[in-house]
Amino acid sequence: MSDVQVPLTTKKDWASDQEVRWCPGCGDYSILSAVQMLMPDLGMRREKTVFISGIGCSSRFPYYMNTYGLHSIHGRALPMATGLAVSRPDLDVWVVTGDGDALSIGGNHLIHALRRNVNLTILLFNNQIYGLTKGQYSPTSEEGKVTKSTPFGSVDHPFNPVALALGAEATFVARTHDLDRTHMMETFRRAHDHLGAGFVEIYQNCNVFNDGAFDKITAREARPRMLIPLVHGRPVRFGADNELGVVVDAQGQARIVAVADVGEDAILLHDERRDDPGLAFLLSHLARGPSEPTPIGVFRAVERPDYGALLNHQVVAAAERLGPGDLSDLLASGTTWQT
Amino acid sequence: MTETAGHPLHELEKVVIRFAGDSGDGMQLTGDRFSVSSAIFGNDLSTVPDYPAEIRAPAGTLAGVSAFQIHISDHDILTPGDSPNVLVAMNPAALRANLKDMAAGSTLIVNVDAFVDRNLAKAGYDENPLADGSLSGFTVFEVPMTSLTLEAAKPSGAKSRDAERSKNFFALGLVSWMYSRPAELTLTWIEQKFAKAPTVAEANTLAFKAGYNFGETAELVGGPFTVKATAFKPGTYTSISGNTALAWGLVAAGQLAKLPVFLASYPITPASDILHELSKRQNFGVRTMQAEDEIAAVGAALGAAYGGHLGVTTTSGPGMDLKSETVGLAISLELPLVVIDVQRGGPSTGLPTKTEQADLLMAMYGRHGEAPLPIIAARTPGHCFYAAIEAVRIALKYRTPVILLSDGYLANSAEPWRLPRVDELPDISVGYATGPNATDADGKDEFLPYLRDPETLARPWAVPGTAGLEHRVGGLEKADRTGAISYEGDNHELMVRMRAAKIAGIAADIPPLDLDDPGGDADVLVLGWGSTYGSIVAAVERLRRRGKKVARAHLVHLNPFPADLGDVLSRYRKVFVPENNLGQLTALIRAEFLVDARAITKVQGQRFLYSEIEAAVLALMEA
Numbered sequence: 001m002s003d004v005q006v007p008l009t010t011k012k013d014w015a016s017d018q019e020v021r022w023c024p025g026c027g028d029y030s031i032l033s034a035v036q037m038l039m040p041d042l043g044m045r046r047e048k049t050v051f052i053s054g055i056g057c058s059s060r061f062p063y064y065m066n067t068y069g070l071h072s073i074h075g076r077a078l079p080m081a082t083g084l085a086v087s088r089p090d091l092d093v094w095v096v097t098g099d100g101d102a103l104s105i106g107g108n109h110l111i112h113a114l115r116r117n118v119n120l121t122i123l124l125f126n127n128q129i130y131g132l133t134k135g136q137y138s139p140t141s142e143e144g145k146v147t148k149s150t151p152f153g154s155v156d157h158p159f160n161p162v163a164l165a166l167g168a169e170a171t172f173v174a175r176t177h178d179l180d181r182t183h184m185m186e187t188f189r190r191a192h193d194h195l196g197a198g199f200v201e202i203y204q205n206c207n208v209f210n211d212g213a214f215d216k217i218t219a220r221e222a223r224p225r226m227l228i229p230l231v232h233g234r235p236v237r238f239g240a241d242n243e244l245g246v247v248v249d250a251q252g253q254a255r256i257v258a259v260a261d262v263g264e265d266a267i268l269l270h271d272e273r274r275d276d277p278g279l280a281f282l283l284s285h286l287a288r289g290p291s292e293p294t295p296i297g298v299f300r301a302v303e304r305p306d307y308g309a310l311l312n313h314q315v316v317a318a319a320e321r322l323g324p325g326d327l328s329d330l331l332a333s334g335t336t337w338q339t
Numbered sequence: 340m341t342e343t344a345g346h347p348l349h350e351l352e353k354v355v356i357r358f359a360g361d362s363g364d365g366m367q368l369t370g371d372r373f374s375v376s377s378a379i380f381g382n383d384l385s386t387v388p389d390y391p392a393e394i395r396a397p398a399g400t401l402a403g404v405s406a407f408q409i410h411i412s413d414h415d416i417l418t419p420g421d422s423p424n425v426l427v428a429m430n431p432a433a434l435r436a437n438l439k440d441m442a443a444g445s446t447l448i449v450n451v452d453a454f455v456d457r458n459l460a461k462a463g464y465d466e467n468p469l470a471d472g473s474l475s476g477f478t479v480f481e482v483p484m485t486s487l488t489l490e491a492a493k494p495s496g497a498k499s500r501d502a503e504r505s506k507n508f509f510a511l512g513l514v515s516w517m518y519s520r521p522a523e524l525t526l527t528w529i530e531q532k533f534a535k536a537p538t539v540a541e542a543n544t545l546a547f548k549a550g551y552n553f554g555e556t557a558e559l560v561g562g563p564f565t566v567k568a569t570a571f572k573p574g575t576y577t578s579i580s581g582n583t584a585l586a587w588g589l590v591a592a593g594q595l596a597k598l599p600v601f602l603a604s605y606p607i608t609p610a611s612d613i614l615h616e617l618s619k620r621q622n623f624g625v626r627t628m629q630a631e632d633e634i635a636a637v638g639a640a641l642g643a644a645y646g647g648h649l650g651v652t653t654t655s656g657p658g659m660d661l662k663s664e665t666v667g668l669a670i671s672l673e674l675p676l677v678v679i680d681v682q683r684g685g686p687s688t689g690l691p692t693k694t695e696q697a698d699l700l701m702a703m704y705g706r707h708g709e710a711p712l713p714i715i716a717a718r719t720p721g722h723c724f725y726a727a728i729e730a731v732r733i734a735l736k737y738r739t740p741v742i743l744l745s746d747g748y749l750a751n752s753a754e755p756w757r758l759p760r761v762d763e764l765p766d767i768s769v770g771y772a773t774g775p776n777a778t779d780a781d782g783k784d785e786f787l788p789y790l791r792d793p794e795t796l797a798r799p800w801a802v803p804g805t806a807g808l809e810h811r812v813g814g815l816e817k818a819d820r821t822g823a824i825s826y827e828g829d830n831h832e833l834m835v836r837m838r839a840a841k842i843a844g845i846a847a848d849i850p851p852l853d854l855d856d857p858g859g860d861a862d863v864l865v866l867g868w869g870s871t872y873g874s875i876v877a878a879v880e881r882l883r884r885r886g887k888k889v890a891r892a893h894l895v896h897l898n899p900f901p902a903d904l905g906d907v908l909s910r911y912r913k914v915f916v917p918e919n920n921l922g923q924l925t926a927l928i929r930a931e932f933l934v935d936a937r938a939i940t941k942v943q944g945q946r947f948l949y950s951e952i953e954a955a956v957l958a959l960m961e962a
Contacts, residue, residue, distance in 0.1 A: 016811065018811075018823075045806070046806075046809055047803065047804055047805060047806040047807070047808070047809055048803070048804055049803075050803045052642075062811050062813070063811050063813075063824070065811075066809060067809055068803035068809050068810065068811075069810070069811035069812070069813075070642075070645060070672075070811075070812060070813065071811065071812070071813025071814065071815065072638075072668060072813065072814065073664055073665065073667075073668050073814050076634060076635075076638045076664075076665060076668075078635075078638075079603075079630065079634065079635035079636075079637075079638025079639045079642065080638045080639065080641055080642035080645065081642060082628075082635070082638075082639050082642060083601065083603060083628075083638065083639030083640060083641065083642025083643040083644075083645075083646070083650065084642040084643060084645055084646045084803070085642075086601075086626065086628065086639070086643070087599070087601045087626060087642070087643040087646045087647075087648040088643075088646040088647070088648075088803065088804065090804060091646070091803050091804060108631055108632060108635070109631065109634075109635055109638075112630075112631035112635065311626055311628070312626075314621055315621045315622075315624060315625075315626060317621075318621035318622040319621070319622045319624070321622070322622040323622065324622060324623075324624075325590070325594075325620060325622045325623030325624070325625075327590065327591055327594055327623075327761045328758075328761045330587060330590060330620070330623075331577070331587060331758045331759070331761075332575065332577065332758060334577045334578065334579070335375050335378070335379065335577065335578065336575050336576060336577045336758070337378060337379045337381075337575070337576055337577075338573075338574070338575055338576070339381060339568075339569075339571040339572075339573055339574065339576060
């Protein structure tokens with residue numbers, strides 16, 4: 001059967017008939033909208049598209065997409081997505097997860113999916129709180145966080161999801177936030193088009209249990225001096241007049257400087273294709289949390305064969321080398337005798 | 340008695356031999372080669388290995404003893420035998436660790452070179468048992484295997500340290516002579532196996548011949564013996580272990596279902612060999628994935644099943660604990676999935692290399708909520724092949740996870756297995772949903788993911804990639820027919836009962852109980868499941884020879900039970916259930932059928948001996 005041209009679709013075609021049931025004002029709405037708006041541009045078919053999630057507020061996402069969808073169990077979206085993506089490389093598989101789902105109960109699966117470079121697009125909604133269970137601290141909550149389960153303040157040190165992904169040698173690592181639809185769509189597109197695991201951390205506001213967690217950096221008036229856009233091949237600069245920049249100093253630390261103080265040539269040139277993730281890692285630690293100037297955009301985008309392609313290549317090669325398996329031959333492959 | 344090479348040849352009906360040595364002594368290889376010679380010679384046989392949990396336990400210690408037992412016979416046998424007739428002990432530890440299983444009057448062949456002070460001390464002997472009279476009840480042959488091997492291997496040019504490693508071939512040669520096994524087979528095998536290391540091949544060949552000739556010239560009392568060929572059902576046979584049979588059964592099931600097999604597993608004893616075997620079968624379209632943990636393994640298998648592949652995961656008890664939640668999801672998603680549990684001693688890490696049947700109730704009940712699923716148990720190594728196909732058949736037809744129970748004993752023991760004709764195996768393909776299955780209120784075609792087949796109650800298997808059937812599923816309770824999320828109480832009860840009815844209905848799709856009651860007048864039934872099959876059959880045969888009227892039946896399907904089980908049970912005054920646990924099937928039978936079933940139990944990490952079952956049944960009959 002020859003493949004006919006992918007039919008043109010609109011955002012509406014990608015929305016299911018289910019009523020969206022996140023709390024009014026939740027950041028998840030804008031992420032859903034950005035994804036639904038992006039889908040018609042990706043040239044994919046609805047029936048070939050699968051959204052897989054775990055458990056948590058964000059994991060309701062698949063119900064709202066008019067595609068195939070699997071709402072699995074807590075922390076286990078990635079293993080299921082891996083099994084699907086590896087066995088069905090013809091599909092476009094997305095994983096929607098949260099900071100608890102991907103970094104706490106499912107943390108092991110995240111690092112392994114990333115190191116294997118499974119061909120998935122992974123959207124991690126980071127709201128730094130457990131929303132569905134009504135307000136406990138999460139593995140990305142800041143130290144000292146007062147929640148229902150930490151009435152005297154959290155003594156846990158948080159994960160930095162971008163640094164974690166880089167540490168797991170993810171081939172595509174990016175960050176965006178729920179108040180910038182254009183940036184989200186462009187980042188999701190890049191993650192989707194990336195061959196292998198495209199990992200995106202999305203700063204997402206939970207207006208009920210952790211309202212304003214990212215206000216200091218994502219509020220419209222704060223963005224110029226608090227968000228540091230990473231653009232491949234360009235100096236890492238920000239500020240209302242691009243007056244600030246990032247340098248790596250003699251001690252190997254990334255620091256924010258006034259461009260006027262060091263000169264334009266001293267500013268770090270962003271190279272997302274750098275094989276060594278060291279500089280990307282430095283950038284990921286530039287801010288200790290979303291209260292300091294924070295890089296957003298693509299930290300790393302390098303090429304490495306994906307796990308499913310390699311495995312499927314082996315399967316094809318084995319059949320070519322050995323011929324398609326013959327069951328009778330297999331059963332008689334040991335020592336046999338007749339009676 | 341016939342004569343050969345000047346020696347009288349004594350015919351035996353059967354013999355049980357155990358090879359025991361240090362884990363580095365190659366006892367498994369020796370046993371395996373003896374098995375192959377015996378199989379090709381035409382004997383029925385059954386084997387079982389017994390090796391330490393530690394990979395490299397200290398040499399010469401009791402913990403490091405590795406053994407391999409083989410039972411050869413001129414008639415059908417079903418177990419590796421109770422008490423060995425012959426023990427080959429390569430060192431004092433091997434003697435000490437195995438002597439308790441040897442009956443008075445049996446034969447001990449010991450490598451006397453190894454019975455030096457240091458080794459005796461390591462084995463915990465204060466006195467040399469060869470010298471202190473403690474073995475006077477046995478026939479002991481002291482053979483200087485190490486020194487004879489070194490001497491024999493000299494022409495090969497192997498260094499003495501390397502040549503010494505050939506002493507297992509000396510032992511194999513000696514025992515091959517004792518039991519009139521053809522030498523050529525082993526010699527050819529050595530040549531092929533060690534083709535890349537000619538010095539080793541030569542040393543092994545010389546050692547084997549030296550052992551063989553030693554038997555001949557030393558005129559070991561009583562030998563040589565022979566065990567006549569068995570009258571097998573005509574066909575082509577191979578020697579198969581339970582784990583290999585499971586792996587091949589899965590390959591076969593994939594072909595019979597016309598589906599690619601996707602196996603995701605995490606290494607665990609004693610199940611890993613299934614992963615190893617299937618990993619070699621990529622040319623059958625088999626994909627294997629070594630997952631990061633047990634949970635990821637079952638998750639990936641379920642993800643592949645969602646995509647229309649034959650999803651399988653293999654594990655043992657500790658892995659079953661971890662997979663429970665995902666198995667529950669598979670029950671809720673109503674997708675086909677096969678979970679193979681090669682049971683070992685538990686709880687917790689328990690006895691990783693030892694056998695047990697104590698996961699039955701976990702398979703039955705080990706999930707939260709009302710979460711029934713079909714359970715199949717393999718009963719012999721060869722039966723594992725068919726059990727795998729049956730598990731896949733049920734999983735596909737009823738869109739349900741199936742737990743297939745094997746155990747450490749089946750996994751590693753081996754028996755001659757008549758190769759099935761591939762064209763006689765059943766077609767178990769089911770097909771995917773291809774289009775809408777209902778009409779909505781406006782007369783428009785629609786797809787209802789939870790609209791059930793009225794006969795099987797299975798829902799459609801609609802795989803991603805199928806245009807028009809896009810739908811969302813998950814672990815939340817689903818509305819009947821539409822599959823939409825539903826928190827409604829009546830719907831939940833309906834769905835709980837529907838899922839239970841679907842599994843219970845499988846009883847109509849499985850064979851009746853395989854009741855064995857030759858006279859039809861027994862009033863005692865011995866009911867078993869799983870790997871106790873061989874020992875139970877042998878025990879019941881012995882009871883009948885004593886004139887006892889005993890019926891026997893063995894369950895392959897443990898959930899649901901065969902439809903006639905209750906009826907059969909009600910016909911017997913007494914029901915005894917031998918199992919390697921504290922009475923798990925017994926509990927199910929009592930609960931389900933209100934019969935006064937009595938358990939015969941053994942939880943020592945070892946299979947039942949038939950004599951143990953025989954004695955227990957006798958005692959219960961007379962009680």
